[in-house]
Structure formats: structure tokens, C-alpha cells
Amino acid sequence: MLARTHRAAGTKIQCESGGRKEGGRRGPPGWRAGHGEASVSEDSVCRRNARFVLHECSVRGPRSPFLEIPDKIHAGAASPGSRRPGGTASGQRRANAVPLAGGARGDARGQRLWPHGEAQDGVPRDRNFLFVGVMTAQKYLQTRAVAAFRTWSKTIPGKVEFFSSEGSDTSISIPVVPLRGVDDSYPPQKKSFMMLKYMHDHYLDKYEWFMRADDDVYIKGDRLESFLRSLNSSEPLFLGQTGLGTTEEMGKLALEPGENFCMGGPGVIMSREVLRRMVPHIGKCLREMYTTHEDVEVGRCVRRFAGVQCVWSYEMQQLFYENYEQNKKGYIRDLHNSKIHRAITLHPNKNPPYQYRLHSYMLSRKIAELRHRTIQLHREIVLMSKYSNTEVHKEDLQLGIPPSFMRFQPRQREEILEWEFLTGKYLYSAADSQPPRRGMDSAQREALDDIVMQVMEMINANAKTRGRIIDFKEIQYGYRRVNPMYGAEYILDLLLLYKKHKGKKMTVPVRRHAYLQQTFSKIQFVEHEELDAKELANKINQESGSLSFLSNSLKKLVPFQLPGSKNEHKEPKEKKINILIPLSGRFDMFVRFMGNFEKTCLIPNQNVKLVVLLFNSDSNPDKAKQVELMRDYRIKYPKADMQILPVSGEFSRALALEVGSSQFNNESLLFFCDVDLVFTAEFLQRCRANTVLGQQIYFPIIFSQYDPKIVYSGKVPSDNHFAFTQKTGFWRNYGFGITCIYKGDLVRVGGFDVSIQGWGLEDVDLFNKVVQAGLKTFRSQEVGVVHVHHPVFCDPNLDPKQYKMCLGSKASTYGSTHQLAEMWLEKNDPNYSKSSNNNGSVRTA
DSSP states (O other): EEEEEOOOEEEEEOOOOOOOTTOOOOSTOOOOTSSSOOOOGGOOOOOOOOTTSSOOBBBSSSSSOOEEESSSSOSSSOOOOOOOOOOOOTTOOOOTTOOOOOOOOTTTOOOOSSSBBOOOTBBBOOOTTEEEEEEGGGGGIIIIIHHHHHHHHHHHHOOEEEOOOTOOOSSSOOOOOOTTOOOOOOHHHHHHHHHHHHHHHHHHHTOOOEEEEETOOEEEEHHHHHTTTOTTTTOOOOOEEOOOOOOOGSSSSSSOOTOOOEEEETTTEEEHHHHHGGGGGGGHHHSOOSSSSHHHHHHHHHHTTSSSSOOOOOHHHHHHEEEEEEESOOSOOOSSHHHHHHOOOEEEOOHHHHHHHHHHHHHHHHHHHOOOOOHHHHHHHHHHHHTTTTOEEEEEEEEOOOOOOTOOOOOGGGGGGOOEOEEEEOOOOOOTTTTEEEEHHHHHHHHHHHHHHHHHHHHHTTTHHHHHEEEEEEEEEEEEEEETTTEEEEEEEEEEEEEOOSSSSSEEHHHHHHHHEEEEEOOOEEEOOOHHHHHHHHHHHHHHHGGGHHHHHHHGGGGGGTOOOOOOOOOOOOOOOEOOOOOOOOOOHHHHHHHIIIIITTTOOEEEEEEEEEEEEETTTHHHHHHHHHHHHHHOOOSEEEEEEEEEEOOBBBHHHHHHHTTTTTTOOEEEEOOTEOHHHHHHHHHHHOOTTTTTEOOOEEEEEOOHHHHTSOOOOSSSSSSEEETEEETTTOOSSEEEHHHHHHOOOOOOOOOOOBBSSSSHHHHHHHHHHHHHEEEEEEEEEEEEEOOOOOOTOHHHHHHHHHHHHHHHSOOOOHHHHHHHHHHTTTTTTOOOOOOOOOOOO
């Protein structure tokens, strides 16, 4: 199967200019205080143009005509002016220098990633740059060590070896070094010192930098290389997250005032000179230890014999990230976090599957970054083609179009792309296919958080040099839409906090409008091979036992393989569907329903049971004819499972379905149907597949026909009920009456409210009970079920709320708004000429 996919390349940011003061309050330059809009003119991020014109921003350098936010902010390259002398042992300066304690600067124009080999300046990089020693244990060699080797170790510009106890298994496919005379006891003080001695004895003159790491850390090798090349490895440097001990340990670690250590979890880096000075004295350090913490003792030994200690720098806490969540679970949960993006090392990820998850996320950020770069190159090609008067390739013209909300020009009203209004929790939509208000799902929430994070990273890219930092508070409101040709577009009103820490300190609440675009890159056609879930699960078990939870989940996919596949799972018998139909009167509709039921279920011998819940009140004059019709079908199909179940009293759909469902056990699959529906065999299969006992209930969104007298202007209506157009009907987004549910789940949620009489409300009540019970609700537009039009009668004796709902439903069945408007204009406007424009071709199923 060919899948056509768009890839988001990046996000464009624009901002509104302004800068006036309100209410007599003096705000920071370029900002509007309080509830006014803000522009950051002091940061040169906005071009000042006429009011109400969309302004385009640039974070640094010359003002560009546009700016897009890549999916990952580059925080590893600084400007040429921030280079430090002596970037290596030879004193050579590096073009991609980063200040040791300064803010990393984002490159809005994209940055090529060269974890090894050629760097941005074209200078080949030596692979013998960094040696990483990973401390592990025999019991973690097959799990944590393998995960580290398969993920981040490939990005290290040098060599990675795993150090374990004497006698450890070296037959596995990772470089393991068993340390002589060392066991796996904890704390691993001896193991840590002996690993440093091994580095000194074997690699001191081969590498510039040496790192001690845990087996549950994740290291961004490219970022680490960029950081270290800005420093002089010939100087004694001891790098890591500075530690002083916990509150309970204060005064118990034998640290003098002003002394510290580098915390071992996020990793410790030392230059060649530190290793040269310290290792000859390791024996003395091992004999004179004051605590059981190996990182404290390593720091003490370095301070004593190398003459340096862990660098005092707030930035190290961000670069060497330690997860301090209160409920520590041993893994990094929130990946969409600016701290994750800024960090060079991340700790801990004790469970290997989460190490793979983090690595996959980092690779996805890099891919998005490269796609963003390709989009920028396409734009440069288009721009240079204009100057050189050369022909532009079609692909360059398509992908190189400048960012703008007007890239798509609608030719008629129906083509206008509608915006959705959003707040912090809800989305409001005018589209027919969406409810007016709905909660923001996790994917939308995650995307919005990611976009806001990128915006704030760009705003604060040079916060240190400008003497201010801006914090995000909340989204006041916003708009969003998806342009299928070009990408996603956002307009966000952000509430921010402007904190100035240079000169006169101040904290001012400000608002800013951000105009954002995430551009689609080149369309990719990917041929998906059929997933053999069983084979994949077995492969995972063979390669890594730590991923057994994945294989267990994959086994659940085996029954869903495509029919005819080589490993198709044969079910002994498909699940029986019990169709329940409340009925009172409506004999003509019942005749049509039984005709469709015969064609769909009886002739193909579907595994179904039909239960007609027939009200025997005096208000049902068709009772005898309905019973006779059912008898005729039972005679014609003697093996079919059909029955009539009498229900006493006045018509109540809730009562009928409650009585009908009571006839089945908890494992029975129920289909709550109506007599005015027609359905297909394909729908029955989706009813089975989309309903999961104890987990999920299927509430299909069905298509409801308009009045054929209006749709077809009095002509003979089409016999094909499965014609889906804007003219023939509409999707009942707020109808919940048609349901596939297991009897056990119906009992679990409390069943129907039998006090509801007549038409309506029982379906909404059941849906709310399902949601409150914590069960999943599956909703989708179901092309296999159609509500056939019939005249609607609303009984004035109904409950006022039910009566109002009935009138609303009745009004919605006349015809489309467009067609009703045309009819009114034809009747009341003599100059009106009916448009020849059609509302779209007929789609049939």
C-alpha cells in the first residue's frame, strides 16, 4: 500500500509591533505593559511597519524577510565573536565555539549536524577526540549497556567502552572491559577509580577529553563535541553538574566551604591534564575516603591532586540534566520540554525501552531540523533564480514559496479554509464535521506545547547578553488551521513575563501575538509492508528480553492481520451481534428495514440475532401486521435467529433497550438500532472490531438524509440510500443512539435511565455514563449506516427539553442551508439567478 505523507519542516514566527505605553506605566522598551500587545523592538525581532500588518521576525543577525521555527532549536553554535582562544591542546580556535557559562544561541537559519567527520567550517574532525567510560554491572550488560551502545554511543566523536566487574561476560556485541580485582558491589568507588586508571594507562595520549558516565544516562554526542571544542583540553578542566549534597548530607561529606563535586549521574568530564595529574595518586585517594559516594570522592581526589574542582556555573545544571521529578520512576517522562532540548546529557533512564524512546525522539528532532533546512534551500533557489533570470524547477517553486497566510487563494466561498478558535483547554469550530466545542486531545495539546516551547526558546536565544529573560505564562487565546497544501498555521495571543536583570530590575506582564507556520516539506511515498506481528514479537524477544512488554502488546495485533495474509489468524467463529430494535407503529419503515436486513444478514447468513422490542399498547395499530411480517420471515428463513419481545406501556426507547439487553449475558455484543436505519455487512464487521469488552464502546456517527422532496425538487428520489453529499444529507455529530456495546459494559455504566419517556435524551445519558465510568468511546463517520428520511412528529406533551431537541432535529432534516437559502431567494428575489455551481460530486458506498 502506498502512503502519501507530508512532513512538517518548521514554524514561522511573526509578531505585532507597537511599543506604546498604557496607563502611565513605564514598560520595557518595545513592550506594551499589562494587557496590551507587545513587540520586542529592543531585540530587533520585529520589523516596524504599518499597524495591523503582519510583522515578520528575526532573532539575530540581519533582518530576514521571514523566520521559521525548526522543530528543534539549535543551541550548540555561538556567533564568531564568542570564540575562546585555545579551543584544543594545540591552541587552535574553533568556529563553532560556545561560551562555557553563557547562553547558547539558536540559529534560525538551520544548522548542519555533523556528529563525526566534516564540521560546519569544512575542517575534518578527528575521531580520537573523546573517550567515554560507562560504568555498568554484569546484570545490566544485556539491558542498559546494550541500549546505550545501540543509541547514543554512535554519536560520540571517539570511543565508548563499558566497564564491569572482573569475570564479566565479554562475548556480547558491545565493548566490555572487565576490571581486574573489581566487583559489582555498591557504591562503586573502586570501580570508578580503576576505570579512570584504565583510561589513563591506555588512552591518555590518544584522546583530548575523558568522560565517566553511568549506563542509564543519555548523551547527545554532537552537542557534546560542539561544547568541548570551544574549550582548551590542555588546561585542567573538571566539568559536570555541580553538587553539594542533599539537605540531609550537608556537613557530612567532609567538604570545606567553597568546595564541591561533580555529580556522577549526569556524567563527569575531565580534560587530559586533569587525568594526567590525578591518576598517579589514585591509590592514596582509595585509602583516604571520607564518604560512600564515589562521585564525592572522585571530586575530592581531583581537587586535591589536580588543583581544580567542578566548575561553578549555573549553565552546567542545564547542560548536564538530572531529572528531579518528585515521583521518580527511573525514566524521563516529559520529552517536550525546553530543558530536554538544552541539555547535553540526560539522566536517568533506567528502563531500556525509555532509552530507545528518548533516542527515537532525538532522531525525529534531527530529521525535522534537516527538513527545515531543505525548505530554506528551496526558498534560496527560488530567490536566486529571480536574480539570475533562470528557470525554476517545479519542485523548487512548490516548496520554495515564501511563508504567508495567503499562499492558498480560494476561488469560491466553499474553498475558504476555516480557522478554529482555541483557548488553553478547548477548541471551538464552525466546521460541519466538528462539534462547536470540544476538549483538546493529547496530540493537539502536545503539538501546541511544542510550538510554544520553540517560540520561547527563540525569544530567549540571547537573553543573557540582553540582560533579560521572558517566561511563558499561558495562551490567552488563539486560532489554528491546517492548509493541506502548505502546512499548519497558528495565531496565538501569549501572556508572558518580562524579567529584566540588567540595570533597573523589573518584572512586567506582557502580551504578544505570534503568527506561526509549520511548513510541509516534500511529499514522500512510502510502501508499507504488511506487519507480521508474531514474527516481530519473536524477534524482539530474541534480541532483548527487556523489551518483552512490546512483544506482549504486539501479540494483540495478530488477530487484526489482513485477510489472506500468510500468517492469518483463524478465529473459530466471528462474534454474534445481537440487534435490538424498539418498535411502535411505523409499519412501512419496518417493511423497508426487514428488506435491508434480509439482503444484508439473512441471505449471506451473517452471525446475528434480531430482537424486535414491540410495544403492545393501544397506540400501536400496526402490531398485528408487524407480528405477521416477522412470522413470514421466520418461515422463509427457519435457521435465522429472530424473535419478537413484547414490551408493556407507552413507547420508551430506554425502557425497550433495557428490557431487550436483559435477555443476554455479559459477553454478548449488542447493537442498539432503529427501524429507520439501513446498514451494510461492512458496518457489522466494524461493530465487532471497534467494540472491546471492558475497554471501548462504539458510537458511530451516522449519515442522515434530507427531505428528498426538497433535495430532488419533487422528482423521484434515488433508490440508493448510500449517497453522501452536502446536498443529500448530513452527519449526525451529536447523535449517540446507534451504539455497539457489550452487555457487561452496559451493566458496568449503570444501564439506561428508564424514567425517560418518549423521544430523545436516553442516548446522551448513556454516553455520559460511559465517559464517567472511564471507558473509551470510539467515534467515526460510519459510511455503512444511513438514517433514511421520514417525517418527524414532535409530541407537545414531551418534556420541554426533549420537545426542544425534537424540534431542532426536525428542522435539521429539511435540507442543507445552501439549498434552503436558494429556495428562499428564488421565491422572494425576482432578480436571483440560481447558481450553476454544484455542491460536490456524489460519493456512494
